[in-house]
Amino acid sequence: MxxxxxxxxLLPGLAFAFWIWRDYNSPYLLVSAAFSGLIMxxxxxxxxxxxxxxxxxxLGIVFSGMFSVGVLFVSNFLKxxxxxxxxxxxxxxxxxxxxxxxxxxxxxxxKSLVVLLIILSVQLLFIFICYKELxxxxxxxxxxxxxxxxxxxxQLFWLSIVSxxxxxxxxxxxxxxxxALMIAPPAAAYLVTTxxxxxxxxxxxxxxxxxxxxxxxxLFLDIAPTGPIASCSGIVxxxxxxxxxxxxxxxxxxxxxxxxxxxxxxxxxxxIRDDMQDLMVIPSSTTKFFLKWRHILIRLKKKRLIKxxxxxxxxxxxxxxxxxxxxxxxxxxxxxxxN
Numbered sequence: 001m002x003x004x005x006x007x008x009x010l011l012p013g014l015a016f017a018f019w020i021w022r023d024y025n026s027p028y029l030l031v032s033a034a035f036s037g038l039i040m041x042x043x044x045x046x047x048x049x050x051x052x053x054x055x056x057x058x059l060g061i062v063f064s065g066m067f068s069v070g071v072l073f074v075s076n077f078l079k080x081x082x083x084x085x086x087x088x089x090x091x092x093x094x095x096x097x098x099x100x101x102x103x104x105x106x107x108x109x110x111k112s113l114v115v116l117l118i119i120l121s122v123q124l125l126f127i128f129i130c131y132k133e134l135x136x137x138x139x140x141x142x143x144x145x146x147x148x149x150x151x152x153x154x155q156l157f158w159l160s161i162v163s164x165x166x167x168x169x170x171x172x173x174x175x176x177x178x179x180a181l182m183i184a185p186p187a188a189a190y191l192v193t194t195x196x197x198x199x200x201x202x203x204x205x206x207x208x209x210x211x212x213x214x215x216x217x218x219l220f221l222d223i224a225p226t227g228p229i230a231s232c233s234g235i236v237x238x239x240x241x242x243x244x245x246x247x248x249x250x251x252x253x254x255x256x257x258x259x260x261x262x263x264x265x266x267x268x269x270x271x272i273r274d275d276m277q278d279l280m281v282i283p284s285s286t287t288k289f290f291l292k293w294r295h296i297l298i299r300l301k302k303k304r305l306i307k308x309x310x311x312x313x314x315x316x317x318x319x320x321x322x323x324x325x326x327x328x329x330x331x332x333x334x335x336x337x338x339n
Contacts, residue, residue, distance in 0.1 A: 005040060005044075005059050005060075005062070005063035006037045006040065006063075006162065006163055006166040007166065007170070007175040007178060007179060008063045008064065008066065008067035008070075009036055009037055009039070009040035009062070009063045009066040009067065010033040010036055010037060010166065010167055010170060011036075011066070011067055011070030011071070011074070012036050012066055012067075012069050012070040012073060013029075013032040013033040013034070013035055013036025013037070013039075014029055014032065014033045014036070014070075015070050015073045015074050015077075015078060016032055016036075016073065017029045017031070017032030017033070018078070018081070019073075019077050019078060030115075030164075030167055030168060033167040033170070034160070034163050034164045034167045036066070037159075037160075037162075037163030037164075037166065037167065038156075038159075038160055038163055039066070040059075040062050040063055040066055040163075041156065041159045041160075041163065042156075043058075043062045044058040044059045044062045044063075045058075045152070045156075047061065047062065091170070091171065091172050091173045091174030091177060091226055092171065092172065092174075093172055093173060093174075093177070093224070093225050093226055094218075094224055094225055096110055096112045096113075096172045097110045097113075098110075099111045099112065101114050112168070112169075112171065112172040115168050116165075116168055116169065116172075119161075119164055119165050119168050122161060122164075123161055123165070126157070126158070126161060127200070130154065130157075131197075133149055133154055134154055134158060135196055136149060136151075137149055137150075137151035137154035137155060138151075138154075138155065138158075166178055166182075173226065174226050176226055176227075176230055177226045177229055177230050180229070180230035180233050180234065181207050181210070181211075181229075181230075181233055184206075184210070184230075184233035184234055184236065184237040185203040185204070185206040185207040185210065185233060185236075185237075186199070186203045187237055188202075188203070188206050188236055188237040188240045188241070189202035189203035189206060191240050191241060191244040191246070191247045191248065192240060192244060192246070192247075206233070206236055207233065209232075209236070210229060210232040210233040210236055211229050211232075213228075213229075213232045214227075214228035214229030214230070214231065214232040214233075215228070215229060217232070262326065264296055265296060265299070265300060265305075265322075266322075266323060266326040266327070268293075268296050268297065268300060269300070269305065269306070269315060269319055269322065269323040269326075270323060270327075272306060272313045272314065272315055272319075273315055273320075273323060297313065300319070303318075304316055304318055304319075305318050305319035305322055306319050
């Protein structure tokens with residue numbers, strides 16, 4: 001939500017800087033937009049400190065208000081200025097290489113590439129130097145404060161870098177791609193690992209792979225690359241969401257089904273152990289309930305957890321052990337003593 005908020009909160013800074021300098025390529029647009037993002041972060045923090053609003057509500061109020069201010073400013077002071085909505089929504093990634101950075105007659109390459117590489121270097125340097133402090137300040141602010149750190153200050157620095165990254169990529173990538181790549185790869189990586197350094201690495205790989213695949217799809221279809229890249233990142237996230245071995249949908253459903261089956265088997269074992277067979281005789285029926293009950297008995301016999309003598313069942317030693325372990329998991333204070 002912070003990335004979405006930054007995309008909206010940049011508009012007042014961009015509009016104000018363009019109103020003063022009237023230059024699309026002015027570096028002051030970058031500075032002013034980044035400052036606008038910092039104002040959004042500072043205001044949302046101020047609202048949170050009142051304890052009348054939670055983080056999401058504060059952020060929603062601030063970025064929607066700042067976006068409204070930007071729209072009003074553009075409508076009143078930049079009426080004659082042409083803003084193409086495709087450049088804001090989709091960016092100009094396909095033609096970004098034609099905007100060159102030249103200093104002293106030297107062609108240093110695409111301007112957006114140079115700027116983003118500098119910001120990437122700043123990000124990596126900040127993470128490398130302040131990794132432990134940033135981790136403590138982000139996930140346990142109280143512990144960080146006890147160690148003498150200033151979690152609010154670290155959070156402000158990090159969000160400032162995020163704001164600067166959003167501003168720098170806004171002209172090239174557009175708002176859709178920025179939001180997609182700031183949300184989908186980290187969310188997908190979180191389904192794979194919960195360790196922060198691995199999460200950063202996996203998220204970076206997912207983002208890079210999504211960008212490459214989406215770009216070549218756009219070349220094949222002869223369309224703007226923003227949509228395919230965002231779609232690829234979403235598809236990768238959905239794929240991991242379904243097939244992740246730890247937190248994927250199929251793994252979770254398999255775990256539910258396995259625990260349900262083990263619970264039913266435990267209930268049948270306890271039913272046999274407590275001599276409830278005389279009170280409840282399983283009839284020869286084709287109803288769903290009794291068919292399921294008989295399937296459980298057959299499965300327990302195959303596992304050699306029970307043995308059958310006529311119409312009665314008895315637990316084997318393995319069955320007693322299985323029931324003991326299961327009941328100990330549910331309530332460690334109640335354990336069955338094997339005879």
